[in-house]
Amino acid sequence: QQQVKQSPQSLIVQKGGISIINCAYENTAFDYFPWYQQFPGKGPALLIAIRPDVSEKKEGRFTISFNKSAKQFSLHIMDSQPGDSATYFCAATYFGNEKLTFGTGTRLTIIP
Amino acid sequence: EAQVTQNPRYLITVTGKKLTVTCSQNMNHEYMSWYRQDPGLGLRQIYYSMNVEVTDKGDVPEGYKVSRKEKRNFPLILESPSPNQTSLYFCASSRQLSYGYTFGSGTRLTVV
Numbered sequence: 001q002q003q004v005k006q007s008p009q010s011l012i013v014q015k016g017g018i019s020i021i022n023c024a025y026e027n028t029a030f031d032y033f034p035w036y037q038q039f040p041g042k043g044p045a046l047l048i049a050i051r052p053d054v055s056e057k058k059e060g061r062f063t064i065s066f067n068k069s070a071k072q073f074s075l076h077i078m079d080s081q082p083g084d085s086a087t088y089f090c091a092a093t094y095f096g097n098e099k100l101t102f103g104t105g106t107r108l109t110i111i112p
Numbered sequence: 113e114a115q116v117t118q119n120p121r122y123l124i125t126v127t128g129k130k131l132t133v134t135c136s137q138n139m140n141h142e143y144m145s146w147y148r149q150d151p152g153l154g155l156r157q158i159y160y161s162m163n164v165e166v167t168d169k170g171d172v173p174e175g176y177k178v179s180r181k182e183k184r185n186f187p188l189i190l191e192s193p194s195p196n197q198t199s200l201y202f203c204a205s206s207r208q209l210s211y212g213y214t215f216g217s218g219t220r221l222t223v224v
Contacts, residue, residue, distance in 0.1 A: 003221060006154070009152070014170075025192060034211075034212065036213075041217070041218075042218075043116075043202050043204070043215025043216050043217055044155070044213075044215050044219055045215065046212030046213065049212070057191075078187070089154060099145075099157060099160060099170065100157070100213065101157075101171075102147075102154045102155040102156070103154055104152060104153060104154035105154045
């Protein structure tokens with residue numbers, strides 16, 4: 001059972017554009033939603049995370065938008081740069097449970 | 113340097129030949145986990161451990177074993193590998209999930 005659904009599978013964005021990756025979850029007990037970034041040959045690394053008590057969290061060019069009623073959250077990358085080209089994973093879990101459920105990943109390519 | 117170290121990075125083996133992938137962390141993290149990454153399926157948890165001598169199954173535990181005899185080490189054991197276990201494996205650790213996982217660099221396993 002895929003508890004976290006992620007789309008699109010791949011995304012090509014022009015340099016300077018906005019990259020948007022979407023995720024939807026099923027388990028209403030989830031209360032922690034991180035995004036991980038993975039470069040080729042490396043393990044994933046925590047990029048940004050949000051809890052459902054806020055609807056948006058911004059760190060530099062990266063923003064998470066969260067819609068609790070729709071059970072959806074998304075990652076926005078503003079002014080996308082070639083260095084942002086990577087695979088992005090959304091994930092979800094609930095407080096007290098260290099088990100993290102990942103989405104299927106989005107391969108992002110930023111073209112000049 | 114704080115890190116999760118996996119060995120080996122690459123491994124080709126034959127069906128049925130027992131193997132162990134080692135994982136060690138130097139951050140005194142209580143929580144450790146193993147994931148496998150497959151195209152289109154994202155990261156799926158195999159086993160996790162909340163502390164020494166405490167382990168539990170993740171989403172895809174069949175065909176794998178783990179042990180946690182010391183806080184820093186969490187080896188993954190494939191007693192009789194099969195071709196469907198060909199995958200990219202990641203070990204991860206965390207002090208607490210909200211601080212994010214630290215992932216190793218991965219082990220690419222091929223079973224022929």
